[in-house]
Amino acid sequence: MAAVFFFIAGIGAIAGAIGVATVRNPFYAVLALVCHLLSLAALFLLLRAEFIAAAQVVVYAGAVMVLYVFVVAYVGSQDEPVRPAGGPGLRVASIVFATLLAVELFIAVLGSGLKGIDGKGAPYEPGFGSPAAIGELLLTRFLFPFEAASFLLLMAAVGAVVLARRRGGLEGGDEEVVRAIPTRLPKGAGSIAEGVGIINPTADLERPAIGAGAVDADQERGR
């Protein structure tokens, strides 16, 4: 039974990975990665890592992927141009390199004479991989990595805010929006600037206001 689940989850994980690496539309690539992460969580469950599997589903397939979907929707899921990067030679070379890496890893995994790899692992003890066991390890033996990881998260959050903030006034697209908004109101329109006395609405009342002037010119042309 475990073998059936392993093959279903393994094929799902590999298919999701191939989908991420080959699909042109980034939105579908994100969905393929969600499929891959869920299959991987099933594999983690088969390896008796219950807490990691739950964290994988909630944190990875939930939160991080929502962040991806938001950014893909913000940037616009434009398809990549078909033209390969840096000519076809570089693409072929990179695929050959990845194939060589796969061959090397398979030789390392399958060709090694290690007894532990062929076995099913250590005998299962109750409580292995449970939140209690993980929490105890995190707060006793691995306290320093835990604190370092939390500090790293803090730095990443501050860095993301610094990267995404607006610096030095308005940027390209926003100026057009500001220009489209009518900033010169006709005199006497009751704007806040008049209310606080920056503009005196009765200073040049004889001269017609901007909007009214245009109407007068039209009327004169009509006469």
Add this chain to the structure above:
Amino acid sequence: MAIGWYLTVSALVFCIGAAGVMTRRSPLVILLCLELMLNAANLSLIAFSRMWGNGDGQIFAIIVMVVAACEVCIGLGLVVAMFRRRLPIDVDEMRELHG
């Protein structure tokens, strides 16, 4: 299932991710392929944790997940900054590091 099967799946996913990082051009997809590679490493860490029967590998996997979250955070911030400066979302066009 023997531990070797999990390691085989992990190796395959890692190589697919490496091929994706090297062949794709959109920084979003490159980040996704980096996630693939980190997850493949996570799978083998957890498989070794099962093999030895202690939880050290699982702690390592949690730390890797934290690092992956930080990487996503900064990477997506860079993509958003590129988009707002009207730069092309293409790693081949980003040749100069100034500004």
